[in-house]
Amino acid sequence: MEEEDHNKQSCCTDGACSPDPKPKFKKMLPLIDSAADHSEGLTSEFNVQGMDCSSCALTIEKHLKSVPFVKTVSVNFSTGKAKIEHVGDTELIIKEVNKAGYKASLASNKRLHQQEDRSGINLLILSGTLLLLGFVGTLTDLNPNPVLLTVLYALSIIVGGYKPAKSAFFAVKSGSMDMNVLMTAAVIGAAAIGEWLEGATVVWLFALGNALQTRSIEKTRNSIRNLIDLAPPEAWVKSGNDLVKRPVEEISVGQLIFVKPGDKIPLDGEVLKGESSVNQAPITGESIPVDKQTGDQVYAGTINEHGMLEIKVTKLVGDTTISKIIHLVEEAQEQKAPMQAFVDKFARVYTPIVFAFAIAVMLLPPLFGSGEWGEWFYKGLELLVVACPCALVISTPVAIVSAIGNAAKNGVLIKGGAFLEVAGAVNAIAFDKTGTLTEGKPKVTEVIPLLATEHDVLSIARTLEEFSSHPIAKAISRYAVERGVPSLNGEHFRNIVGKGIQATIGDTVYFAGNLKLFQELKSDLRELEPRAASLQQEGNTIVIIGTKEQLIGIIAVADTVRESAVTALNSLKQTGITQVVMLTGDNQGTAKKVAAQTGVTRYYAELLPEDKVAAIHKLQQEGYIIAMVGDGINDAPALAAADLGIAMGGVGTDTAMETADIVLMADNLEKLPFTAKLSRSALRIIKQNIWFSIVIKLLAISLIFPDVLTLWIAVLSDTGAALLVILNSMRLLKSS
Incomplete structure (x- = not known):
């Protein structure tokens, strides 16, 4: 980033500012002024540590939006990054994020092997030691000094709860209600009614859970960041x-x-x-x-x-290609899946409602004479702790980040949680034929000599075709070279557009071309036409070799099926894909042959690009959720029309990487079954996480009123559930 000039003294360049700015911003003014001439501001990207659910990201966003030198801000929990448009030095942003209880550093694509920040671990150990001293004192001393025990527990609360309390302060200030707010309120309430041991236990368990969650989430984020180290x-x-x-x-x-x-x-x-x-x-x-x-x-x-x-x-x-992959995958992590967006919205409504309900539990029963104030106050505190929706909120994004990271390592780019979700629901796949199910490189399948030997037919054909760039000409030339057939001395070469080629060998003019060329040459094709028609029905393209007077031979050329196609399509059917469809512009004979070789369940032949779109719509009307697999260029309309567009051969192909929803970097089909399985596993794990989170909450709430639950069990259930959800999601990092 360009170094800023920090020596300017005036806070305004247009003279419109107040002569006496707010005192608390005076020390920032030189830094802010340094960017005053950047009317549109600077856009910087920061890594943010300490976020363990999307509520944390919301708190940081709201806090930074209230800061005068920040223009726009977007904080993403999944990537652990913040994009901020601002004026002034980046150090100001870092300080403001630190104020909110999190740690920020300027993002860079360079390898920065930073030492692990152990301040949080050290505070956790110190808090636990103080808690343990107080607890041991209670057990071993018959007449424990209550003041000393209270001091130990209070110190444990302050040491372990300082960071969450600071985050809670900025969350409340910015108008958001996250888990830090709920936990801080519960601990203050516990101290207020003299439950110092429970308060200290809650703080320590909460801090321990956060440390474990943060460490686990960082592993999923590093699955992408480690791609930088590949080069x-x-x-x-x-x-x-x-x-x-x-x-x-x-x-x-x-x-x-x-x-x-x-x-x-x-x-x-x-x-x-x-x-x-x-x-x-x-x-x-x-x-x-x-x-x-x-x-x-x-x-x-x-x-x-x-x-x-x-x-x-x-x-x-x-x-480089690897840089584009990293960029696309990080962008993909920022794209929320519909399920994730719904859970986030639900949590934002749910948390304040439960907070209000907890206050009602504390106040209403005692007001109506239905119990002691202390008893219901304690139950309200338990409800505050249980109400934390952390496990629910974290259930989707960690699974999505894990799946996208695993896919990227295996050569599959999934461009967002929404596409991962759709991929998990797909039950039909349509394939373009040429270059997708087939190699896209014609090969000679048969040589039929008529008035010469096979060697002579190939020798003349190689002479005619070896200077042509047409794929069929290259296939014939390559076939002849592989068999050691030499070319002859040819001259006066002439390309006959759309029909073939001619050249003079010796004193004779030879032609290589299609039926249309020899029909125009008035050649006698009566004996040849039935054989040619049969070859075409089998999916071959016919190249006739001859002169005006006689036909010397026929060469049949066909596009060959990819070796991986049959295996891949069979594996797809085993993953729950019920319809495997082939779309092609080739004739019925070619389509039928390739369909039989690959095992597609149905095919559509002789299609124009708009016909492929119509075929996709027809399948959608039949109730299928359909993915289209193509090369990302010629099949763009069909890729766009499908519920999911999958491009093959993305390595080195910018168009494919930009146009499709999912990109298979290798130019083969072997990663399609992997992608289908991974997507289905991701959906299954997300649903498991959501249901597990809900059941744990309901179970914990049901234990509050029979007086079975305690504050420390409540916090253990919350942080434990969140940790189990993360570990369950991390299984997707190892799926293959």
Whole structure:
């Protein structure tokens, strides 16, 4: 961030300010003034520590909105980050967040291995020691000094409860009602009626629960932050005759870097020299290394298995594929799922209602002569503690963050909780054929010689096709090369648009093309047409080789089914997908053949892009929640029309990463069943968490009035439930 000038003395640049600003802001004015000429303010991102539910985020938001030098603020509990538009130095923001009881630091994509902040743990230990001394004193001394015990318990409350009380103060000040408010009120109430031991126990258990929750939640957040460490911070570059290391931030596009065997590739680039196998699992989730040679693209964070690679950098450190993945996943964590949004709204209404109900329990029964004031006051305090909706509020976001983090590690980008929720409910999947169920790379399936040997047919075909960039021409040329068939000396090449190609070999003009070309050449096709029709019905494209006078041979070319398609589709059916649909612009024969090979349940052929959209709508009208799988470019209308758009082959493809709801980074289908299982597991765990939280609350409340519950059991049930919910959600980090 650009360094600000802190030496300006005037608090206003337009002369419209009061000459005597509020005293408490005087010491901030030089810092605020330093950004006065930034009329739109600065936007900074901060990491915030200490938030263990979304109520904490709301408290920070409301507090910062009341600060005069903050323009806009958005705090996200799931990511532990805050985006703030402000004027003045970032240190002012950090101080204000600290005031509210949390710790902030300026966010950075650089690797910052900071030491763990142990101040909270130290206070927890000190508070527990004071509590233990008081408790042991009660047990061992027949005549304990009540004043000394009260002092020990009071010190334990102050040490352990200072931070929650400070957070509670700012929560009340900003008009929000979080768990810190409820706990602080309960502890003050316990002290007021002389229950110092219970008050100190509540504080310590609450602090212990918060410490465990914070530690667990940080593990889920780090599942994304650790992606930053996939790419090395330095790269080898040539300086004279030597290789030296340079920080990746100092390397520009077009510069050459060198990657030794076993090293990670530091930046996206193109291989200029060398051959190797590269493990792309950190980006795509593929378990098998990919062979790389001159001209191939490589990506930051992948591992060079063997062989020295000389690479020309194509993207700066902030624009690499891994950087985009991190950015998209962090954005995804900020997108609330409908279920999470509902729970948050419910908690905001529920908490103040229960707080009011607790006050009523304290006051109304004694006023109507139905018990002692102390008895009902204690029950009201118990209700305050039980009322904390922390486990309920935390039930959804931790599960979503865990699932999204696990998916990212496995090469699947899920762009938000809403899409994860939809993916868990999908019961039908539609696939584009070409490039999705099939390789998208035609291959020769059959060579039929007519008036020459197969070798001669291929030799003439290679001569005609080897300079063409058409996929079918490349397939024929590759087939001939693989079989060692040489090309002949050709000349006078001419491309016949939409029909084929011609060239002169020796003194004869040869043609390679479709039926339409030879019909125009007036060739005799009577014997050929039935065979050609049969091949086309089987899903082949026909290339005829011949002259004007005679036909020499036929080459059948077809797009082949992906090896992973059959296995992936069978696995999808086992996860609860009832309809697997194929949408294609190819003819019925080709569609029928691919459908039979892959096991799709139904197919639609000869479709234009708008017809694919109509097919999606038809399935939706039948009651299916449908996902569309395509390449993210040609299938954009169908991807948009489906309930869920899934793009394949996102690695290096900006369009696919931007357009779809879910992106499979590898160009294969093997991660689709994983995604379906993970999404369903996430939904199941979220529902388990919600029901568990509700049942625990109801059970605890039911034990208040029979005088079974105590304050410390109440706080144990609340923090214990929250911790169990987090641990249950963290199972999604290990799902595979």
